[in-house]
Each structure stands twice: as C-alpha cells, then as structure tokens.
Amino acid sequence: MARLLLVRHGETTWNSDLRYQGQQDIPLSERGRAQAEALARRLRGVSLDAAYASDLQRAYQTAEIICQGRSLLVARLAALREAHFGAWEGLTYAEAAARWPEIARQRRVDPGGARPPGGETLAELQVRSLTALREIERAHAPDATLLLAAHGGVLRALLCAFLRLDLRAAWQLRLDNCGLTIVETYPEGAILMAVNDLCHIEELPLDGAGSATQT
Numbered sequence: 001m002a003r004l005l006l007v008r009h010g011e012t013t014w015n016s017d018l019r020y021q022g023q024q025d026i027p028l029s030e031r032g033r034a035q036a037e038a039l040a041r042r043l044r045g046v047s048l049d050a051a052y053a054s055d056l057q058r059a060y061q062t063a064e065i066i067c068q069g070r071s072l073l074v075a076r077l078a079a080l081r082e083a084h085f086g087a088w089e090g091l092t093y094a095e096a097a098a099r100w101p102e103i104a105r106q107r108r109v110d111p112g113g114a115r116p117p118g119g120e121t122l123a124e125l126q127v128r129s130l131t132a133l134r135e136i137e138r139a140h141a142p143d144a145t146l147l148l149a150a151h152g153g154v155l156r157a158l159l160c161a162f163l164r165l166d167l168r169a170a171w172q173l174r175l176d177n178c179g180l181t182i183v184e185t186y187p188e189g190a191i192l193m194a195v196n197d198l199c200h201i202e203e204l205p206l207d208g209a210g211s212a213t214q215t
Contacts, residue, residue, distance in 0.1 A: 086118030
C-alpha cells in the first residue's frame with residue numbers, strides 16, 4: 001500500500017485575481033508561502049520517503065517549504081504541470097467566456113474533451129499525470145509515503161482516475177490552495193482517506209477569494 005499526500009500549491013496573485021494560470025510560471029504570493037509553511041508545520045511529524053512536484057515554481061516552492069529540515073530533495077517533473085490553457089492563460093474566466101463562449105460552455109459540461117484555444121483537454125492532462133504517477137510509484141517500495149505537490153487540474157484528474165469517475169465529475173471536487181488530500185493505493189484500487197483537508201489553514205486570515213478556483 002502506497003500512501004500519497006497530494007497537495008495543491010499555495011496561493012498566487014493570479015489565484016486571488018481569478019486568472020487562468022495554466023503553465024505560466026507564477027510564484028507563490030506572501031499568503032501562498034504562509035499556507036505552505038502552515039502545512040509544513042502540520043506534517044512535521046509525518047515521515048516522507050520522497051517528494052515530487054510540478055516544475056512550475058508555485059508547486060515546487062510549496063513542496064520545498066514542506067520539506068525544509070528534511071533530508072529530501074524535491075524532484076521536479078514537467079509531466080505534473082497544470083493543464084495548458086492556451087489563449088486563456090492570463091485571462092479571468094469572465095474574459096475567456098466572453099471571447100469564446102461556446103468553448104467555455106463545452107468545458108463546463110465536458111472538461112475531458114473540451115480544448116481551450118491552443119491548449120489541452122483534461123483527458124490529455126489525466127494521461128500524462130497518471131503516467132508520471134505510475135512511474136513514481138514503481139520507483140519506490142510498495143508501502144512508501146510520497147508527497148506530491150501539483151495543481152488543481154492535475155489532482156482532480158488523478159482523483160477521477162483513482163475513484164473511477166468520469167472526468168465530468170472533476171469540477172465537483174473542491175481543492176483549495178494548500179489543501180491536503182490523502183490517498184492509499186492498492187493493486188485492487190485506491191482508498192480516499194482525506195480530501196481538501198484545510199485544518200492547518202484555519203490559523204490564517206480568510207482573505208484568499210481565489211483559493212478554490214480551477215486555474
């Protein structure tokens with residue numbers, strides 16, 4: 001049984017502005033770093049065998065903050081990047097929907113198949129992120145505890161795969177910045193132990209309006 005600690009990256013200014021980040025390399029904001037530090041304190045007593053992150057800095061900065069004081073190097077993987085949103089990157093949802101209303105509608109009802117202009121579908125994201133995760137699992141003992149810091153789209157796609165859900169369910173999975181989701185994987189399937197656990201964030205001021213967006 002592998003134990004996966006799945007973490008969405010801490011908040012950025014684009015999160016708080018409700019902008020599609022996609023594969024734009026936006027750093028953590030001050031609040032995002034505080035969120036990651038709070039999660040680091042939460043996980044201080046948890047033994048980790050390895051740590052992986054998207055190679056976009058908002059994700060690997062989150063993982064590196066969590067791993068401070070541990071003898072672990074965070075492995076950065078391009079395969080764990082957020083979905084490529086193409087022409088939508090840098091825009092708010094309202095701006096994107098105003099310019100491409102039919103694509104925005106399709107993405108709400110069929111995120112697995114709908115493609116932003118110049119971007120990728122959630123189904124394509126699921127294939128690359130799940131392939132990366134299987135390679136990670138093969139590199140470690142079956143009972144390893146692994147930290148994975150990535151993005152909302154990546155983690156939703158993985159959860160749909162774990163739970164055998166259609167990708168149309170992805171937007172029903174709320175994943176806030178620095179929320180902790182725990183999954184145990186077995187040959188027969190996966191068990192969801194916790195989802196979007198935010199106990200460590202409760203100590204912080206509630207001013208992150210964009211924290212639950214899907215960007």
